[in-house]
Amino acid sequence: MRLISSSAEETREIAAAVAGVCRSGDTVLLSGEMGAGKTVFAQGFGAALGVREAITSPTFTLVNSHPADGLTLHHADLYRLDRTSEIADLALAELAEFDGIVLIEWGEVTADDVPGHLAIHICPGDPDESEDRREFELSSTGERWVGRWDRLRERLSIFAEESC
Template identity: 40%
Template sequence: MLTYEMASVEATQALAARLGEVVQAGDVLCLSGDLGAGKTTFTQGLARGLGVEEPVSSPTFTIIKEYDDGRIPLYHMDIYRLGEAAVHEDLGYDEYFYGAGVSVIEWSEYLEDLLPEDRLLAHITIAEGGGRHLVFTATGPRATARLKELEQLCPTSH
């Protein structure tokens, strides 16, 4: 587990960009946190780290957006609108999870039964003063490797 205290949107995006530099095809990143906690903001930073140049916005109504102009494709999913029905939607989740890019899933808790066992979890909360508190947890060897790489790039004080 890694914990970060980020004082600003820019700092949160900078951390996410560093993660974007090390993620690999087939990595799955699950983002959780309250509405407005910064899941899309984090994804924007990750996209920057991947070299994605087009603007990244929340796919709330399209559910899944693909960005192919970076080092590897970014599959950005926002499951909030589907809620509990998400597991019953045939949106080809496996093609994304095991595809040629990195999958970033906002509100991933609604897909719990469909997610790969090996994934990186990032829980984002609003901290006092408007900053963000990020807690990363790995659930397998692949995600653990990403956390170790992130920690080398961005050591924590904890």
């Protein structure tokens, strides 16, 4: 599923729509280069889940756990890690098990370890067109998202890229 956001505000709206179909136990992998808008997405995602405290990038803390409505949002950032054992130490799969949703920035490198995830890749659009334009590519693996995919598509239809 491909989407276009033309502002940080729209990125937050997309994130809120995704959060709206997420449930306890889900893992969402966010990828995209520095400045692509991963943390803006995380802020919109967390706000929609009911996180009240400020969401900042956990680049140095590795994982921030935020209480939300009836569950915990575990916000991770793998950017600073160099070895797979360091990812294993975070036990991200366990965090999802216990009334948690796990959102992982730079999460593409752990995709194979998380069957049934939602992957969201953000890339900056043509800088000549608009500095704030972003393209989103959403994909999922496993059975976990099959039943929700149409609902997600419907909620995001206003952001759908027309020419694709």
